[in-house]
Amino acid sequence: MDAQSDGALASYLDADAQEDDLPLVSKPTWFEEMAEALKPQNLIAALMAGAITGVIGVTASIAFASLIFSGDLAPYAPAGIGFLLFGGMIMVTLTSLFSSTPGVISGVTDSGVAVLSVAAVAVIAALPPGTPPETAFVTVGAVIMGASILTGLAFLLLGFLRLGDMIRFIPYPVIGGFLSGSGLLLVKGAITLMTHASLVPSLTQPGLIVRWLPGLVFAVVLILIMKRISHFLILPGLIIVSIAIFFAVLAATGTPMGVAAQQGWLLNSMPAGGLWQPIQLADLRQVDWGILFDQAGSLLSTSVVLVISLLLGATGIELEVQKDIDLNRELKILGVGNLLGALVASPPGAHYLGSTALVHRMKAGTRLVGVLQAALTAVVLFAGASLLLFFPIFVLGGLIMYFGVTFMLRWVVDARKELPTMDYVIVLLILGVIFAVGFLPGIAVGIVLAVILFVVNYSRINVIKHALSGANHQSTVDRPELYRDLLRRKGHWLYMVKLQGFIFFGTANTLFNQFRARIEDREQQRPRYFLLDFHQVTGVDSSAMLSFQKMLQYAEQQNVVILFTALSPVMEKRLTQEPFVSKRDQQWRMFPDLDHGMEWYEDQVIEDFESVGFGIKPPTMTRRLVKVLDSRKSADAMMSYLQRIEMDAGEVVLEQGDPPCGMYFIEEGQVTVQLKLHDDRWMRIRTMSSGTVIGELSYYLDIPATARVVTEGKAVLFFLSIESLEAMGEKNPEISTAFHKFMANTIAERLVSANDTMKVLLD
Numbered sequence: 001m002d003a004q005s006d007g008a009l010a011s012y013l014d015a016d017a018q019e020d021d022l023p024l025v026s027k028p029t030w031f032e033e034m035a036e037a038l039k040p041q042n043l044i045a046a047l048m049a050g051a052i053t054g055v056i057g058v059t060a061s062i063a064f065a066s067l068i069f070s071g072d073l074a075p076y077a078p079a080g081i082g083f084l085l086f087g088g089m090i091m092v093t094l095t096s097l098f099s100s101t102p103g104v105i106s107g108v109t110d111s112g113v114a115v116l117s118v119a120a121v122a123v124i125a126a127l128p129p130g131t132p133p134e135t136a137f138v139t140v141g142a143v144i145m146g147a148s149i150l151t152g153l154a155f156l157l158l159g160f161l162r163l164g165d166m167i168r169f170i171p172y173p174v175i176g177g178f179l180s181g182s183g184l185l186l187v188k189g190a191i192t193l194m195t196h197a198s199l200v201p202s203l204t205q206p207g208l209i210v211r212w213l214p215g216l217v218f219a220v221v222l223i224l225i226m227k228r229i230s231h232f233l234i235l236p237g238l239i240i241v242s243i244a245i246f247f248a249v250l251a252a253t254g255t256p257m258g259v260a261a262q263q264g265w266l267l268n269s270m271p272a273g274g275l276w277q278p279i280q281l282a283d284l285r286q287v288d289w290g291i292l293f294d295q296a297g298s299l300l301s302t303s304v305v306l307v308i309s310l311l312l313g314a315t316g317i318e319l320e321v322q323k324d325i326d327l328n329r330e331l332k333i334l335g336v337g338n339l340l341g342a343l344v345a346s347p348p349g350a351h352y353l354g355s356t357a358l359v360h361r362m363k364a365g366t367r368l369v370g371v372l373q374a375a376l377t378a379v380v381l382f383a384g385a386s387l388l389l390f391f392p393i394f395v396l397g398g399l400i401m402y403f404g405v406t407f408m409l410r411w412v413v414d415a416r417k418e419l420p421t422m423d424y425v426i427v428l429l430i431l432g433v434i435f436a437v438g439f440l441p442g443i444a445v446g447i448v449l450a451v452i453l454f455v456v457n458y459s460r461i462n463v464i465k466h467a468l469s470g471a472n473h474q475s476t477v478d479r480p481e482l483y484r485d486l487l488r489r490k491g492h493w494l495y496m497v498k499l500q501g502f503i504f505f506g507t508a509n510t511l512f513n514q515f516r517a518r519i520e521d522r523e524q525q526r527p528r529y530f531l532l533d534f535h536q537v538t539g540v541d542s543s544a545m546l547s548f549q550k551m552l553q554y555a556e557q558q559n560v561v562i563l564f565t566a567l568s569p570v571m572e573k574r575l576t577q578e579p580f581v582s583k584r585d586q587q588w589r590m591f592p593d594l595d596h597g598m599e600w601y602e603d604q605v606i607e608d609f610e611s612v613g614f615g616i617k618p619p620t621m622t623r624r625l626v627k628v629l630d631s632r633k634s635a636d637a638m639m640s641y642l643q644r645i646e647m648d649a650g651e652v653v654l655e656q657g658d659p660p661c662g663m664y665f666i667e668e669g670q671v672t673v674q675l676k677l678h679d680d681r682w683m684r685i686r687t688m689s690s691g692t693v694i695g696e697l698s699y700y701l702d703i704p705a706t707a708r709v710v711t712e713g714k715a716v717l718f719f720l721s722i723e724s725l726e727a728m729g730e731k732n733p734e735i736s737t738a739f740h741k742f743m744a745n746t747i748a749e750r751l752v753s754a755n756d757t758m759k760v761l762l763d
C-alpha cells in the first residue's frame with residue numbers, strides 16, 4: 001500500500017471511530033414526554049384527538065352495553081352503560097399514562113363483549129321462572145366481573161413471567177377463526193338489540209326486519225366510506241349525520257320522541273343523577289353462584305379472545321406508530337386495568353388499534369390524549385346521562401354490526417386471497433363450530449387445530465441441516481498427506497448428518513427412514529459409521545427416543561456404529577439408561593462435540609489401514625523434505641538450518657499473540673492449537689501430528705500468532721527461525737525456492753480441504 005492510500009485509510013478509520021463514539025439516542029423520560037405534550041401546538045392536537053376518540057369510545061360503550069343488557073335486562077341498560085364507561089375510563093387512563101408507547105388508546109373491546117353477550121343470554125335462560133329481574137342483573141354482572149378478573153390475572157401472569165411474546169406464536173388461521181366467530185356473534189347480537197327478538201324471527205318477520213334494516217344500511221355505508229376515505233372525522237361525522245336523519249324523519253312524520261322510545265327506536269329513559277350505579281357488595285348475595293360456575297367456559301373464552309385481541313392490537317400498533325411495544329409491560333398495565341374495571345362489572349378490555357392509529361395520524365401521539373378522552377367519558381358518566389336519550393337504537397346496533405361485519409369481511413372474504421386453502425378451511429371450521437355449537441367449543445376446536453397445524457407444519461421442516469461424508473468433512477486434526485488421502489478415499493465409511501431444530505417422534509422417525517435408506521442404497525458404497533451431530537438441536541421429545549432405539553437395533557443388524565456428538569445433558573442422561581447403556585462403546589459412542597467424534601472415526605480408519613500390515617508409516621518431516629528436495633544431500637543441507645527441540649507434554653510451543661519468529665516442523669508426537677475465548681476458556685482449533693507445520697501464517701503474513709500451540713505428549717520439533725530462512729535464501733537459493741514451493745503446496749492443500757467442505761454445506 002502506498003503512502004497516499006495508507007493515509008486515506010487512516011483518515012477513514014479515525015472518522016469511523018469518532019462516529020462509533022457518538023452517544024446513543026436515549027428514550028425520553030415520562031416527565032419529558034408529559035412536558036412535550038403540554039406544549040401549545042401539541043396540546044391543541046391532543047384536545048382535538050381526545051374529543052374525537054372520546055366520542056367514539058362513549059358511543060361504542062353505549063352500543064356494547066346495550067348489546068349485553070338487552071331483552072329482559074334492557075331496564076338495566078343505563079347501569080350497564082355506566083359499567084362500560086367507567087371501565088373504559090380506567091383503562092384508557094392507565095394505558096395513556098404508563099404505556100411503553102405514548103398515544104396508545106385502550107378500552108372495552110368488541111370481541112370480549114361478543115362472548116359476554118351470549119353468556120348474558122345463557123344466564124337469563126338458565127334462571128328459574130319467576131326470578132326477580134334484579135337477581136338476573138346482578139348475576140350477569142357477576143359473570144362480567146369474573147371474566148374481567150380472569151382476564152386481568154391472565155394478563156398479569158403473562159406480563160410478570162415475561163411471556164408476552166409467546167402470544168405471537170398462536171397460529172394465524174386459528175386467530176382468524178376466533179375473530180371471525182367474534183364478528184358473527186356481534187352481528188347476531190346487533191340484530192337482537194335492534195329487534196328485541198331472537199335471530200330467526202328477526203330474519204323472517206317483516207315487522208322485525210324493518211327494525212334492523214336501517215342498522216344494516218348504516219353499517220354498509222360506514223364500511224364503504226371508510227374503505228375509500230380514511231379521515232378521522234368520518235366515523236363521528238356519520239354518527240352525527242345518522243342521528244340528524246333519524247330526527248328529521250321523526251319530525252317529518254310527526255312522531256314524538258316518547259312514542260319512538262316506546263316503539264323501540266330510542267333508549268327508553270335514563271336515571272337522574274348520571275349513570276354511576278355500581279353494584280354494591282351486598283347485592284352480590286343475590287347472585288346465583290351455580291349459574292355463575294356454569295359460565296366458566298364463557299369466562300375462559302373471553303380471556304382467550306382478549307389475549308388474541310391484544311396480540312393483533314399490539315402488532316398493528318407497532319406497524320402504525322413504527323415503534324416496538326413492550327408487550328410484557330402492556331400486559332401488566334392492562335391486567336391492572338381489567339382488575340379495577342372488574343370492581344364495577346366492566347367487561348375486559350385491551351388496546352384500540354383504530355383509535356390509536358387515528359391519534360397518531362392526527363400527529364397527536366402524546367400521553368395527554370387518553371387523559372382527555374377519560375375526562376370526556378367522566379362527564380358523560382357522572383353528568384351527561386340525558387344526552388344518551390338522543391341515540392337511536394339503529395345507530396348503536398349499526399355500529400356493533402359494523403364491527404362484526406368488518407371482522408367477517410377480514411377473515412372470511414379477504415383471507416381467502418391471503419391464506420393457503422388448508423388454513424382458510426381451518427378459519428371456516430372454527431367459525432362454523434362457533435355458530436352451530438358455541439364459542440367455547442370453537443375455542444376447543446381451535447386449540448386442537450393449532451396443535452395439529454403445528455405438528456403438520458413442523459414435520460415438513462427437515463431436521464437434517466447437512467448430510468456429509470468422511471470425504472468432504474474432516475476433523476481439525478492436521479494429518480500427513482498419506483492419511484489425508486486415505487480418509488478421502490475411505491470417506492464413504494462415514495455417513496454424517498448435522499441436525500437442527502426440535503426433534504419429536506415424527507421427525508425422528510423420518511431421520512430413521514433416511515438412515516435406513518442410505519444403508520440400503522445399492523448405488524452407493526455402504527457406510528460403516530453413522531454420525532449424528534446435535535449441536536443445533538434445540539430439544540428432543542421423549543417419544544423421539546423410540547426412533548433412536550430402532551435406529552440402534554437396525555445399526556446392530558447391519559454392523560454399523562452410531563456416533564452421537566454435542567448432546568444436551570438431558571439426552572446424555574437418557575442414553576445412560578437401558579436399553580442404550582448396555583450397547584455403549586460397542587454399538588454406539590458419545591462425544592462432547594463433532595470434532596472429537598470425527599477424530600475418533602478417523603483414528604479407526606487409520607488403525608484399520610495400519611493393521612493390514614503393509615508396514616507403511618506416516619512420513620516424518622525429514623522424510624517429507626527428502627521427497628520434496630529430491631536428494632538426501634539437499635535435505636541434509638536444509639536440515640542444517642533447523643534447530644531440533646525435544647518437548648514434554650503440556651509445554652507451550654507458541655503463545656497466542658506472540659510476534660512472528662519462524663516456523664515449527666513436527667517430527668514426532670502431536671500438538672494442539674487452542675484459541676482463547678472471551679471467558680478465558682481455551683477452545684481446541686486443530687490437532688497436528690508428525691509431518692505438519694505450525695506458525696507459517698504468522699511468518700508469511702507478518703502477524704502475531706493467532707492461537708496457542710501446546711504439546712499433547714512428548715514431541716520432537718524442528719524450528720526454522722526467520723534469520724535462518726533468510727540465510728538459506730542467500731546461500732542456497734535453490735533449496736529456499738523448493739522449500740517455499742513445499743510450503744505453498746501445504747497451505748493450498750488446507751484451503752482445498754476447507755473449500756470441499758464449504759461446497760457441500762452450501763448445496
